[in-house]
Amino acid sequence: MAEAVAPIPVLSVRNVAKSFGAAIALRKGCLDSYGGSIHALVGENGAGKSTLVKVIAGVHHRDGGEFLLSGRPVDFRNTAEAKAAGVAVIYQEPTLFPDLSVTENIFMGRQPVLGLGRIDRRRMRSEAADLLERLGVRLNPDRVARGLSIADQQVIEIAKAISLDAKVLVMDEPTAALSGVEVDRLFTITRALRDEGRAIIFISHRFEEIYSLCDTLTVMRDGEYVSAHAIGDVTVDEVVRRMVGRSVTDLFPKEAAPVGDVRLRVEGLTSSGKFHDINFVVRSGEIVCLAGLVGSGRTEIVRAVFGVDGYDRGTVTVDGHTLPMKNPAAAIAAGIALVPEDRRKQGLVMDFSVRSNMSLAVRDRLSVLGILPALKETRLAMSWAHRLQVKTSSLDSPVATLSGGNQQKVVLGKWLATEPRVLIIDEPTRGIDVGTKSEVHRLMSELAGHGVAILMISSELPEVIGMADRVLVMKEGHMTAELSRADANPETVMYAATHSVEKSA
Amino acid sequence: MLDTPVTNEPGVTRAYTVHARGLWHRLLVRHEAVVLVVLVVVWMYANAGIAGFGRPITLTFLLLDVAPILLMVLPMTLVIISGEIDLSVASVFGLASVVLGVMVKAGVPIALAVLTAGLVGVVAGLVNGFLVTVLGLPSLAVTIGTLALFRGLAVGLLGTKAVTEFPPGWTSSAQSTIGDSAVPVIVVPIAVLAIAIGVLLHLTPFGRGVYAVGLSDEAAIFSGVLVKRTKLVVFALSGLCAALAGVFYTLRFGNAIGSNGVGLELGVIAAVVLGGTSIFGGRGSVAGSVLGALLIAVLASALRLAKVPANAIDIITGAILVLSIAVTMAIPFFAQRFTRERRAG
Numbered sequence: 084m085a086e087a088v089a090p091i092p093v094l095s096v097r098n099v100a101k102s103f104g105a106a107i108a109l110r111k112g113c114l115d116s117y118g119g120s121i122h123a124l125v126g127e128n129g130a131g132k133s134t135l136v137k138v139i140a141g142v143h144h145r146d147g148g149e150f151l152l153s154g155r156p157v158d159f160r161n162t163a164e165a166k167a168a169g170v171a172v173i174y175q176e177p178t179l180f181p182d183l184s185v186t187e188n189i190f191m192g193r194q195p196v197l198g199l200g201r202i203d204r205r206r207m208r209s210e211a212a213d214l215l216e217r218l219g220v221r222l223n224p225d226r227v228a229r230g231l232s233i234a235d236q237q238v239i240e241i242a243k244a245i246s247l248d249a250k251v252l253v254m255d256e257p258t259a260a261l262s263g264v265e266v267d268r269l270f271t272i273t274r275a276l277r278d279e280g281r282a283i284i285f286i287s288h289r290f291e292e293i294y295s296l297c298d299t300l301t302v303m304r305d306g307e308y309v310s311a312h313a314i315g316d317v318t319v320d321e322v323v324r325r326m327v328g329r330s331v332t333d334l335f336p337k338e339a340a341p342v343g344d345v346r347l348r349v350e351g352l353t354s355s356g357k358f359h360d361i362n363f364v365v366r367s368g369e370i371v372c373l374a375g376l377v378g379s380g381r382t383e384i385v386r387a388v389f390g391v392d393g394y395d396r397g398t399v400t401v402d403g404h405t406l407p408m409k410n411p412a413a414a415i416a417a418g419i420a421l422v423p424e425d426r427r428k429q430g431l432v433m434d435f436s437v438r439s440n441m442s443l444a445v446r447d448r449l450s451v452l453g454i455l456p457a458l459k460e461t462r463l464a465m466s467w468a469h470r471l472q473v474k475t476s477s478l479d480s481p482v483a484t485l486s487g488g489n490q491q492k493v494v495l496g497k498w499l500a501t502e503p504r505v506l507i508i509d510e511p512t513r514g515i516d517v518g519t520k521s522e523v524h525r526l527m528s529e530l531a532g533h534g535v536a537i538l539m540i541s542s543e544l545p546e547v548i549g550m551a552d553r554v555l556v557m558k559e560g561h562m563t564a565e566l567s568r569a570d571a572n573p574e575t576v577m578y579a580a581t582h583s584v585e586k587s588a
Numbered sequence: 589m590l591d592t593p594v595t596n597e598p599g600v601t602r603a604y605t606v607h608a609r610g611l612w613h614r615l616l617v618r619h620e621a622v623v624l625v626v627l628v629v630v631w632m633y634a635n636a637g638i639a640g641f642g643r644p645i646t647l648t649f650l651l652l653d654v655a656p657i658l659l660m661v662l663p664m665t666l667v668i669i670s671g672e673i674d675l676s677v678a679s680v681f682g683l684a685s686v687v688l689g690v691m692v693k694a695g696v697p698i699a700l701a702v703l704t705a706g707l708v709g710v711v712a713g714l715v716n717g718f719l720v721t722v723l724g725l726p727s728l729a730v731t732i733g734t735l736a737l738f739r740g741l742a743v744g745l746l747g748t749k750a751v752t753e754f755p756p757g758w759t760s761s762a763q764s765t766i767g768d769s770a771v772p773v774i775v776v777p778i779a780v781l782a783i784a785i786g787v788l789l790h791l792t793p794f795g796r797g798v799y800a801v802g803l804s805d806e807a808a809i810f811s812g813v814l815v816k817r818t819k820l821v822v823f824a825l826s827g828l829c830a831a832l833a834g835v836f837y838t839l840r841f842g843n844a845i846g847s848n849g850v851g852l853e854l855g856v857i858a859a860v861v862l863g864g865t866s867i868f869g870g871r872g873s874v875a876g877s878v879l880g881a882l883l884i885a886v887l888a889s890a891l892r893l894a895k896v897p898a899n900a901i902d903i904i905t906g907a908i909l910v911l912s913i914a915v916t917m918a919i920p921f922f923a924q925r926f927t928r929e930r931r932a933g
Contacts, residue, residue: 414812428804438606
């Protein structure tokens with residue numbers, strides 16, 4: 084390290100908690116970050132890293148715990164206060180004003196002014212040029228932000244942070260969308276900022292990066308602080324074990340079901356830039372899980388299978404019947420149901436009633452002589468709401484008024500009403516409380532027992548390990564491993580999801 | 589928790605209340621009911637207080653005047669509920685009028701000319717629909733463009749001339765009334781069409797798709813609604829009805845000219861919005877739009893007979909429109925606050 088570490092951490096959070104309604108996102112977040120040091124924050128998706136970052140950035144207000152900045156307690160009510168106190172966050176995908184210049188973006192909201200409130204353009208431009216020069220990047224301060232690469236956009240965000248003289252810089256998965264060269268440049272900049280004495284918090288899923296860049300690291304799991312280490316004191320395997328370590332085998336029991344014929348077959352599916360040469364089958368009675376990090380192409384694959392997006396090559400067949408591209412209606416007719424990732428935007432029409440949502444995917448099938456009979460619709464909704472134990476005051480309540488878990492049940496009911504042969508579920512239990520979570524898992528197990536072929540995407544390793552008969556692991560658009568139930572454990576899945584090419588086909 | 593079953597037995601049909609509110613509550617506490625009450629009140633007031641309003645001839649002219657608006661209001665309701673807008677209807681109206689005139693003048697049998705004019709309307713609607721769905725352009729911009737385009741075609745086809753020679757049988761039947769009553773014959777096909785489009789919107793899977801598309805394109809796609817086809821159909825329907833309105837207007841006045849129907853689109857949209865259809869899509873009804881169009885027509889007719897100057901009539905109908913939107917926006921706002929307070933307390 085270039086400088087001696089200051090005795091007091093620049094940023095220190097202790098036992099910070101945050102919940103959203105019934106869902107606890109963060110139980111006990113602890114983090115110390117020192118000036119002149121790069122600190123890594125690691126954990127599975129849903130471990131509470133992002134929530135912790137948002138508390139630090141002033142996006143969320145903590146429910147409890149301590150938050151000290153250079154030893155003094157602080158209490159940010161919004162992001163402006165956090166920025167003023169010297170905390171800046173660089174997100175994975177920066178949000179710049181696309182039609183404004185690089186200079187204007189850097190100084191947005193606090194432009195230097197002359198008399199009469201006129202913007203001092205000359206000073207603004209020369210300061211911007213200085214900043215970019217200090218960061219060692221060749222970027223024309225006068226060009227508009229539109230069309231800049233994500234890497235360059237991040238540089239602008241960093242320039243903005245430096246111009247504010249940020250003491251703490253949080254980088255939330257900054258490398259996820261960058262190429263190798265861009266990562267190198269970002270690391271050079273980050274090291275330079277460290278050497279200026281700033282405290283940097285770096286979030287990444289890639290251990291190579293963490294080990295080459297960071298000085299210390301904190302592991303989080305289930306919204307809680309697990310441990311903190313100097314980077315030299317701990318191995319990758321040790322960190323992975325701490326990230327996922329808990330007994331999961333009996334948490335999500337998938338009962339054994341007779342495995343039958345191939346229901347869904349995907350062959351050579353390729354969509355350039357999203358996923359490449361994907362091959363797999365799902366048989367009746369089987370739960371197959373697509374695992375991998377967020378952004379590894381899992382969701383893109385099921386969108387293509389269901390026909391929401393097109394693809395370049397490959398075929399999708401259901402019970403031997405090849406599906407046309409880009410036609411969800413045909414996919415539904417062939418017996419596929421998709422419970423999508425974002426139930427509020429994709430799964431439900433939020434202003435529709437419980438009943439209208441339940442019948443939306445089967446409205447053609449319910450019709451008699453072209454008319455959708457209200458009685459049949461009500462009967463269908465009544466039956467599925469009851470079977471899934473949806474809690475609602477009436478069937479014509481808008482689903483927007485239901486809780487997250489009950490909304491998810493309505494989505495499930497909507498798709499189960501289609502009597503699917505292939506059920507695809509993307510993040511079945513995201514944002515759902517623990518009780519409903521296990522209900523959803525048992526329901527999936529029950530469906531598999533009735534011969535439904537289930538393809539599940541999940542970012543939660545315990546869920547993957549507990550539910551899946553087979554695990555297909557994705558990394559950056561490629562399928563890197565196919566693991567049987569016996570071979571799948573947190574370490575093997577995490578390894579295939581984070582380490583590069585090694586096909587076990 | 590593991591002992592209680594996750595799912596109940598299938599086949600239960602009486603586990604939930606179907607409706608949160610009673611039948612009368614649902615029928616009466618809604619926008620359409622308010623418009624209907626206002627319409628009846630204005631009607632009765634005008635009948636009692638404005639000389640000449642009660643005469644049969646007033647009713648005949650009122651209905652003849654409102655007929656083309658009603659025709660255009662019906663599909664416009666679907667267009668707006670689907671989250672789009674069609675500003676080109678009045679230009680399609682004019683184009684159909686000119687096509688009819690030019691063909692009749694050229695000696696084409698009038699039935700064929702009417703059919704062609706209708707077809708032109710469908711094509712015009714499909715052009716709008718194509719630009720909106722296939723090219724993904726915003727309908728507001730597209731139909732501002734085609735508003736000018738179709739009007740330009742109409743004027744270009746006929747120049748400043750007018751065609752006034754139509755078969756007298758057709759022109760007189762366009763204004764004839766049912767038997768000895770004051771109700772024009774045209775009311776019958778319009779009522780049939782209104783019922784048909786009402787059924788299409790409110791009772792068919794297609795209509796449900798229109799609402800879903802208007803509330804959330806994305807959720808509709810994920811539910812297997814053919815979003816593009818749905819929008820294409822509503823735009824085609826809008827073009828067809830606008831053309832039929834133009835044909836009726838042309839025959840009624842025996843006059844085909846490029847400027848027929850200029851500016852009507854705003855009255856059509858005003859009627860739809862007054863009838864409770866949300867300009868953001870996803871909410872509204874055919875009945876509301878019909879009532880909205882009738883209310884504007886009755887009000888205008890009554891004010892005219894009361895010798896209120898024309899610009900004052902515009903001010904009054906405009907103010908009522910703004911008020912009705914404010915009220916529509918305010919009702920859910922207050923309802924929400926009320927329920928939130930109840931939940932909190």
